[in-house]
Amino acid sequence: MQADGVVIATGAAARTLPGSAGLAGVHTLRTLDDARALRDELARGGRLVVIGGGFIGAEVASTAYALGLDVTVVEAAPTPLAGPLGETMGALVSALHADHGVRLLCGVGVKGLSGERRVDAVLLEDGRTVPADIVVVGVGARPCVEWLEGSGIALDNGVKCGADGRTSLAGVVAVGDCANWYDPRAGCHRRVEHWTGARERPDAAVATLLAGGAVEPGVPRPPYFWSDQYGVKIQFAGHAAGADSVTIEAGAADDRDILAVYRRAGNPVAVLGMNQPRLFTRWRKQLAATTS
Ligand SMILES: Cc1cc2nc3c(=O)[nH]c(=O)nc-3n(C[C@H](O)[C@H](O)[C@H](O)COP(=O)(O)OP(=O)(O)OC[C@H]3O[C@@H](n4cnc5c(N)ncnc54)[C@H](O)[C@@H]3O)c2cc1C
Structure with missing residues (x-):
């Protein structure tokens, strides 16, 4: 084709x-x-x-x-x-x-x-x-990229991409679990295996394709995931790696309802909620605003 x-x-x-x-x-x-x-x-x-x-x-x-x-x-x-x-x-x-x-x-x-x-x-x-x-x-998932071996496209824990989804081949972008995008915030590549990434990043990747690579990539929102375990809703946004502290800002660990903030040098880099959906949403927005 x-x-x-x-x-x-x-x-x-x-x-x-x-x-x-x-x-x-x-x-x-x-x-x-x-x-x-x-x-x-x-x-x-x-x-x-x-x-x-x-x-x-x-x-x-x-x-x-x-x-x-x-x-x-x-x-x-x-x-x-x-x-x-x-x-x-x-x-x-x-x-x-x-x-x-x-x-x-x-x-x-x-x-x-x-x-x-x-x-x-x-x-x-x-x-x-x-x-x-x-x-x-x-025990985790592996990106489905074996079929690309020998195609000339750069592979590294999935398809290696820039901050806008572009790959090493002109006119080809990659999104979702198979794509290892550059994260300008972290200064390294990260492969994100969450729905929000699979849903939000195609906007940037398609813009890249349509513009032929002539657009400045925006900074993506901090990754977000949730998990329901034993009736507790766990929500997380950002990256815990690199944080030098984590503090519980609201709720009580014994009640399994907490809002915890991860910081690096005093600045929030991630937020965790357990059964705290409202407070979590507020912090998630704040995190996106302060890290973009
Ligand atoms: C059990 C489970 C629970 C999850 N729960 C959550 C959750 O609560 N929250 C969350 O954020 N994320 C969750 N995820 C992760 C989320 O589902 C993935 O991040 C998302 O599906 C990635 O979308 P994708 O389109 O990149 O890949 P996929 O959904 O895997 O779709 C890729 C498609 O490509 C097809 N394909 C593969 N190779 C080829 C090929 N060579 N040619 C043609 N087609 C091919 C595959 O058959 C598949 O249909 C969960 C995942 C699993 C497995």
Whole structure:
């Protein structure tokens, strides 16, 4: 097909564990078919082990708990969501799991799975074995860009893009989970895997295509995501990495309703809300205004 402009939006695919292919009872969650297959298994009940305490893992654990399953979450980092939220606030997410009797094993990696045709246990790197009837592997996603290898386009953790979505090839832009955009605020490339990024960045990318590269890229809004876990709405905007302090500005950690602000050299760089949607929205706007 001939084209004057091309938009690459091939998204990402769930990462898997080596050796897990073909073992019944082992799931990843990315597509509608994945969700249906997992729903059918969870409906049968039993012991669920979730590998990875990120968004997917925590939301699956929370749903499975509500369905009455016996749930264990294994997370290699010291707390769940330590990357996006930092360890201090990640500890609050740990407490959410504990509040509901979900076992959380942090700071230990998974060595492998056991079972002949069907999984029967998860083997941990410290030698422990966790029995399992169902396993959900929630260890992140990889950008779907293999098909671009050898095409001449620059790849680096996805399609490498400027601050306006342009790639190393003229007339080609990339958006969404497969695109690693330059973030002028942070001075580095960041691949954002959230709906807001996938929805907002195409405006800038299409403007770039239509203008033939003659527009100055604007500064994108700070990335935003939310996650519903055990009835608590977690909302986050900005980047916790690089913050030198985080303080709770409203609410109480014990009540699981807080508004926390991350600062670098006294300036807000990120904001976290737990069951604080109104206050969070105010802070998110303020953050966008002060960091643009
Ligand atoms: C279970 C789950 C829950 C999530 N929850 C949230 C949430 O609460 N909040 C949030 O902000 N984000 C959430 N996300 C992330 C959000 O869904 C993604 O950021 C968003 O879907 C990215 O959009 P996209 O268009 O870049 O990629 P996708 O939605 O992955 O779409 C890419 C499409 O490209 C197709 N494709 C791939 N390769 C090719 C090829 N070579 N040729 C043609 N087509 C191809 C794929 O089949 C797919 O249909 C969640 C993701 C998952 C998996």
